[in-house]
Amino acid sequence: MHYDTDSVGLSVEVSDDTLREGMQTPGLMFSIEEKLTIAQAPKEAGVRRMVVAHPPAHVSEVEATREIVRRVTDVKVFGLGRALRSDVDAIASTGANVSIHLPFEGGYERALEACKYTKDRYPNLELSVGLVDVSSYSHERLVRTAVEFEGAGADVIELPDTTGRLTPRRYGDLVRRVREAVSCKLSVHCHDDRGLAVANSLAGVEAGAELVEAAVMGLGERNGIAD
Template sequence: MTAQAFPPVIVNDTTLRDGEQAPGVSFTIDEKIAIARGLDAARVDEIEAGIPAMGAAEIDAIAAVSSAVRNAVVIAWCRMTESDVDAALKTGLSRINLSVPVSDRQIRVKFGCGREDVIARIHRVVSYARDKGFEVSVGGEDSSRADFDFLLRVVAAAQTSGAHRFRFADTLGVLDPFKTHDLFESLRRETDMELEFHGHDDLGLATANTLAAVRGGATHVSVCVLGLGERAGNAALEEVAAALAQVSGRMTAVDLTQLTSLAELVARGTRRPIPAAKSIVGAAAFAHESGIHVSGILRDPECYEAVNPAQFGRARSIVLGKHSGMAAISNALTSLGITADEGRARRVLDEVRIRAVALKRSIHESELLEFYAATGSEETALVAQSALDRGTLC
């Protein structure tokens, strides 16, 4: 099957559930509604909105999120218990994810029982939820450390009990892409269920593992805006959506132009600033300073840009600093309506580098004009002042 023949990958965003479990993060109901609307505007397929068992306030927030979105499917996250199913009923939703530990260590620590009790619990609670009218996804917590033969039994129990999907959770972020691919290839041979991958980023591999899971047969991906989540977080929505199209040739419904505004919205709600170099959505993600790079970019953007910033509603920027070259200086002056001879441009470049090193930052265009004005006659200064007065500065 060619890449184009594959169906779109379904994106499940859990910023409002797993993302909010990040240390120190707590969204108000208004923030949850705003984020949900942002996800909906970005055409994210599914929104995992919270945990009903947390109580009345969380139930109200989940219901409000459901009312606020137009297209995305809203899902509640529950433990594999009847009481959690009963709490989910109060949200008015029709979809839930029922999570259960599947590694021997977590089964022992959390339940104090064995594998057979987990299988029995799945049959009992999934059937209970189906009888209550829910569509059910079963989440296997700590799937990456589970015995694989037992994991196959869990998947089979979920399917025979009426679940439509199995979520494989790399809860501790211990997988690498090669192992992830092999696991999903093996799972896909054994079941025709929807398969979702939920990856944590403890080793910095969550996005890579998510792509590998899709290549191995996953139909759904679980992500968070900005990779928010417990400990080192989860696979980042913006990275997965962009990389699936760019690297894997797989489509999602996500509107890539909405990702930056969505990331900024979540960053405000978490009070965690977006790192400048954050891929896709960071302020410097499409910024260039190096003289060699800028010289190439000005001739052909694809010389140093494999990803077009316009795909994300972004624009490239050329930054003046220590590593700038003559091409960047000439381009910057030209953009201000100034044509400088090589000697003056060279003196401007020298001043740019000196100040950038001294102040440990890039150079503003007002400073560029200051340097140009200092290179020549009164006429040169007047040209620089005229450019400043025209308001041509970025």
């Protein structure tokens, strides 16, 4: 699903995260068959990109991802994992593209190595890298980190407001600074702790992001993400 924004001259794509982020909704659980059914709905709505599972977490997540890759065609499917070789291999074994997130505690050398490993070992897969909790970064550190991971092979840099602390002006400013420093695609992933997930996502688009991560009904961890 693409949305042409006349005000900023961008074509913006929705990335559906219902099956991955939605599984973190308190009390919610999807069976594999339910995941397959749910995966068809965004496709029918025009979505062509979705993050469907966390394959390194459990064999059922591996199975679900493989089945979605096999049965939901004409959609770019991603599995999520940590920035570790073992997680990358688990995701790649399903046939899905690779989405990895950085460690919360910093120490990015191993994560950079995992990115380079992904592009060397699986050159045909798209690599998306999430810079976890962008509100905890200084502007300079965020830009520097984004540049480093683009250099390590990231096709997409995700900018998650993991704790939902930011406001549209602050989040848009962060996205704009990263946009000025990198040429790869940027993706916004905003949590709704303050009820600002949609507003922050739109601010990120106006600042230059090409991808918006969202979930049906805003499902997700804590108060969810953009609806």
